Amino acid sequence: MSLRHALLGLLAQGPASGYDLTRAFDGGIGQYAWQAGHSRIYPELGKMAEAGLVVVDETGPRGRKSYALTDEGRTELRRWMLHWPERTAVRDETVLRMFLVQSLEPDDARRLLEGIAEHCAAELAKLRPVMDEVDAEHDPREPVPFGRLAGEYGLRQYEAVHGWALWSLERMGATVPG
Amino acid sequence: MSLRHALLGLLAQGPASGYDLTRAFDGGIGQYAWQAGHSRIYPELGKMAEAGLVVVDETGPRGRKSYALTDEGRTELRRWMLHWPERTAVRDETVLRMFLVQSLEPDDARRLLEGIAEHCAAELAKLRPVMDEVDAEHDPREPVPFGRLAGEYGLRQYEAVHGWALWSLERMGATVPG
DNA sequence: CCGCGACCTGTCAACCTGGACATGTCCACG
DNA sequence: CGTGGACATGTCCAGGTTGACAGGTCGCGG
Known part of the structure; x- marks a missing residue:
């Protein structure tokens, strides 16, 4: 609940x-x-x-x-x-797709990973300036503005996924060069 | 579905x-x-x-x-x-908590973030050796083992959250030094 | 002053989900 | 040979969730 x-x-x-x-x-x-x-x-x-x-x-x-x-x-x-329970509820369609990337043919997987990398790069390009603006307007002596931590979380999430997609492409590329 | x-x-x-x-x-x-x-x-x-x-x-x-x-x-x-829809289903209790960290009193928030950082560090310490072992046993000429990409995803996820928690603590610490 | 778009609250039926309940089989070890 | 633990499949119901249906108000631009 x-x-x-x-x-x-x-x-x-x-x-x-x-x-x-x-x-x-x-x-x-x-x-x-x-x-x-x-x-x-x-x-x-x-x-x-x-x-x-x-x-x-x-x-x-x-x-x-x-x-x-x-x-x-x-x-x-x-x-x-x-109070954090041992196991928390998760249901994330995007992560599910990432788990199943390897069920695709290598060519499809590569195309998918390229799409993910592009999407993350685009989101980062949108989100970074917003966060920079929040920081610029914010007096460091004041408490952190509500949502700034969450925004940073989103930022780092996209960075992580972006890095992962590139890593995966490289890793797969070694298997089937082209 | x-x-x-x-x-x-x-x-x-x-x-x-x-x-x-x-x-x-x-x-x-x-x-x-x-x-x-x-x-x-x-x-x-x-x-x-x-x-x-x-x-x-x-x-x-x-x-x-x-x-x-x-x-x-x-x-x-x-x-x-x-085929990726515009909006995908997400329901993640952990991320929800991260979004709401700032609704807590600073002391509670700090304690929570410290707990998150510790938890991530512990998970990383468990997951890293497993992945290293997979890589060591794996012939680079073979296709990437099923689940290796997903494992890397988890690894990077924990790294990202760990980094985020430390960043958040630093950022909050500037507000209320102690 | 009229109309449209945003504001604002609600209900309902169909479907999805999680946890409890139910039942039975194989096999290794003592 | 017996028994406990893992293997294996299923149903049911209370409660959660979604999307459609429904109804009404304020405020601004033309």
Whole structure:
């Protein structure tokens, strides 16, 4: 039941409506960590409110309901963050493809790896300037801006995959030169 | 429906029974890429056989049924591997935690990051010798052993996360020295 | 002042998933 | 020869998840 904890974590930044949270899942967190659509977010917020983890902070126009963490919610988030189970849930289609690269014919595998390397290079070219800008605007005496650590994670992830794809190509090239 | 493609990919290595495939998911693929228990694997194999993607290759003792890929199955696997959708399914509890590190108090965050760094270092210490041994035993003129690319992926993944955790600690340390 | 696009909340049915339950066989070792 | 542990296959159900359906509001540009 990690959706609940994702929502708690997002609300730890500050109060937000179901709509805001839905859009947050369109961004980095939904791309790399956990996906959720509004149809699950609204009911879950309701259940969390029932459980006392969040409260409706304020209501706005168009029936907007802003939710805020309660102390109980913050405690639960902390408990979950610090308590790591032995085995965590993973389901990543991209990584699955990487595991199965070797089930392809060498030519197909090479083409696939080349595509991966290109894709990573393109993402890095997009992400690096954004992070550099965040760093440039940020006063080092202030706390690290929310999301900067996650951004760095994405950056390093792409770098790792990029390096891996190039390494794999080299390694396969030795087998079937051409 | 990636379970189907995970099974196709595993069967591309050679025929296997539901039991064999279940154990494969206990290993690297289940840890990093996609999880599945036998309760989903057996019915899925049945459906795949119905769809003509696999056939029962041979039967063994204890009702063992060994499945093998058909040409149709191999084609479907290739189609899936080479066709990347815009957005792929991701659901990774560990990455979620990394995204939410900054929702913790700085002290908790530091402790968590230290734990992550240690864990990665420990996994690397386990994985590196295994990969080195694979390389030592492997004739470079032969094709890359199945799983070697995936192992390298895991290695680089841990290296990346390790580096990220250290970077994050440094970055947070600048904020609250201690 | 009108309409369109973004905002905002919700439900429902179909499907997927994980863990418990169920059943039985082979084989190596004592 | 008996027994424990690995081998092997399956079902079932509660709960999670997705995508479609549904309904309504605000605010701005024409």
